[in-house]
Amino acid sequence: EVQLLESGGGLVQPGGSLRLSCAASGFTFSSYAMSWVRQAPGKGLEWVSAISDSGDNTYYADSVKGRFTISRDTSKNTLYLQLNSLRAEDTAVYYCAKGWNQGKYGVDVWGQGTTVTVSS
C-alpha cells in the first residue's frame, strides 16, 4: 500500500524557518515525481512545489519562489520542503503527494498533511 507521512509542522514566528518531511513507502520512491500542496484554513488547494524523480528538476509557485526549497533523499525514501522567511499567509496544512505515473507531475496519492502556523 502506498503511504505518505508528513511531519515537521508547527508554530513559527514570521521570518522563521521550518523543514517539512514526507516519508514514503509502498512504491519505488526514486521512480516518481513528488509535490507539495498546501491548503490555508477554509481555502482551496494551492500547489507549492514539485521535484522530478531524479531530483534534477524542481518547480515552484511564484508565491514561494526564493523562500522554499524542495529536495528528496532516495536512500531514506523521504521528500523535504525547507520553508524560510515564513509569512502569515504561509499558514496552511501542507500535503505531500505522489506523481500518478513515472515522469508525471499530476498527483494521485496524498498524505494526511502537516500543519504550519506562522504567527507571533
Place this chain on the structure above:
Amino acid sequence: QPVLTQPTSLSASPGASARFTCTLRSGINVGTYTIYWYQQKPGSPPRYLLRYKSDSDEQQGSGVPSRFSGSKDASTNAGLLLISGLQSEDEADYFCAIWYSSTFVFGGGTKLTVL
C-alpha cells in the same frame, strides 16, 4: 483571469447526476491538457478521483466507483466531472487541476450539496 475556473457550489438530489465544470482560461486549449479531479471531505486530505485527457487516455483512481467519470467540452473549453447515482456520501468539495507551464494549477473548487 484564473487558469481554471470552477463554480463555487452545486446542489443535486440523491440518485440524480451532478456535472462539474472546470473551465480553462481563454487561450489555453482544453484538448491539450489532462484534467485531474479530486474530492475532499472536511478534515480529510484530497482524494484522487480520476484523470481525463481523452476517451483513450483516462484513468480511474484506485477504488473510485465507475459512477464517477470524466470528459471534456471543447465548445466551452472545459473539463467535466460527472457523478451519476448521487449518494449522500458524495457531498464534498471537488477540485480540478492541470499541469500548466511547469506548475500544477488547481481550480478554486466546487462544493457539492446532496439534498
